[in-house]
Amino acid sequence: MKLTPQNMNRIRKLVDAMYRDRIVMHTFWTIVLTCAVIVTGVMITHLVSARYAVLPMEPTVPIAFGCAIEPFGFTPRWGAMKSDAELARNFCEISPTEFIQPPLYDIDTLQFPLADLNDEGVSADVQDMITSKLFYSTRHFGLYNLDSGEYVANTHPGIDFKMPKGTPVSAIAGGRVNRVMREDGGLGNAVIVEHILPRTQERIFSVYGHLDMILVQEGLIVKPGHIIGIVGDSGDARGSHLHLQIDRDRGLLRHQPYVPARDTPLEETAKWTVHPMEFIEQY
Numbered sequence: 001m002k003l004t005p006q007n008m009n010r011i012r013k014l015v016d017a018m019y020r021d022r023i024v025m026h027t028f029w030t031i032v033l034t035c036a037v038i039v040t041g042v043m044i045t046h047l048v049s050a051r052y053a054v055l056p057m058e059p060t061v062p063i064a065f066g067c068a069i070e071p072f073g074f075t076p077r078w079g080a081m082k083s084d085a086e087l088a089r090n091f092c093e094i095s096p097t098e099f100i101q102p103p104l105y106d107i108d109t110l111q112f113p114l115a116d117l118n119d120e121g122v123s124a125d126v127q128d129m130i131t132s133k134l135f136y137s138t139r140h141f142g143l144y145n146l147d148s149g150e151y152v153a154n155t156h157p158g159i160d161f162k163m164p165k166g167t168p169v170s171a172i173a174g175g176r177v178n179r180v181m182r183e184d185g186g187l188g189n190a191v192i193v194e195h196i197l198p199r200t201q202e203r204i205f206s207v208y209g210h211l212d213m214i215l216v217q218e219g220l221i222v223k224p225g226h227i228i229g230i231v232g233d234s235g236d237a238r239g240s241h242l243h244l245q246i247d248r249d250r251g252l253l254r255h256q257p258y259v260p261a262r263d264t265p266l267e268e269t270a271k272w273t274v275h276p277m278e279f280i281e282q283y
């Protein structure tokens with residue numbers, strides 16, 4: 001199923017069902033873990049002298065890259081919302097008619113001062129520009145303000161998409177889930193997908209941070225558009241959003257998201273991380 005405004009009713013039902021499933025799964029995993037502890041105890045008693053070899057997770061089937069797509073096929077019309085309460089709604093509380101196709105990533109629009117737009121009133125164009133600025137809320141190596149450009153600070157190697165809590169997140173291309181992370185700080189609940197680029201065979205990683213729920217396991221092969229998780233605000237996040245980052249291979253079996261040191265020059269950071277929107281456009 002495609003993540004488009006036309007499919008909104010089906011997507012909402014799916015998300016509702018997933019939140020219900022979470023409660024069932026909590027109970028299920030408690031039982032499974034209890035059984036696992038008992039079984040492990042029995043195994044250790046019986047097989048204490050046996051030798052174990054841990055098999056590395058290597059791909060057994062070729063990973064098709066497909067073509068790169070955006071992580072969302074829609075955005076709420078943020079610019080049309082008036083109150084903080086409206087802006088703070090979760091995915092299922094927003095009416096399907098309030099969603100539109102994602103705006104183009106246009107850096108001139110993104111840098112247009114928000115204060116000037118707020119002064120201009122409520123024309124459809126102004127609402128669209130505000131939607132765009134909020135949707136792409138933090139730019140590639142941008143500052144944490146809605147008027148920031150790109151490559152002005154080395155603290156943010158990726159793009160933040162402001163999206164309501166509970167929104168499904170798509171894999172941006174075909175690949176294999178390299179790592180699932182659950183951290184208290186940083187990117188919180190995060191999924192890392194490994195991609196092999198067509199033609200060059202370069203190994204690239206897409207990183208999806210601050211998820212509310214992770215819906216894939218390490219090793220899973222995904223196609224472009226596979227729903228890998230649900231938007232949240234886990235880790236160091238102010239408000240629910242998706243942090244999307246595209247990293248180059250630093251030779252690690254389990255990829256660690258690239259975080260430049262405070263004094264790393266911006267030219268240096270470009271070696272290890274790629275502009276997500278340019279990447280999606282190129283591939």
Ligand SMILES: [Zn+2]
Pocket residue numbers: 138156158159160242243244
């Ligand atoms: Zn971010």
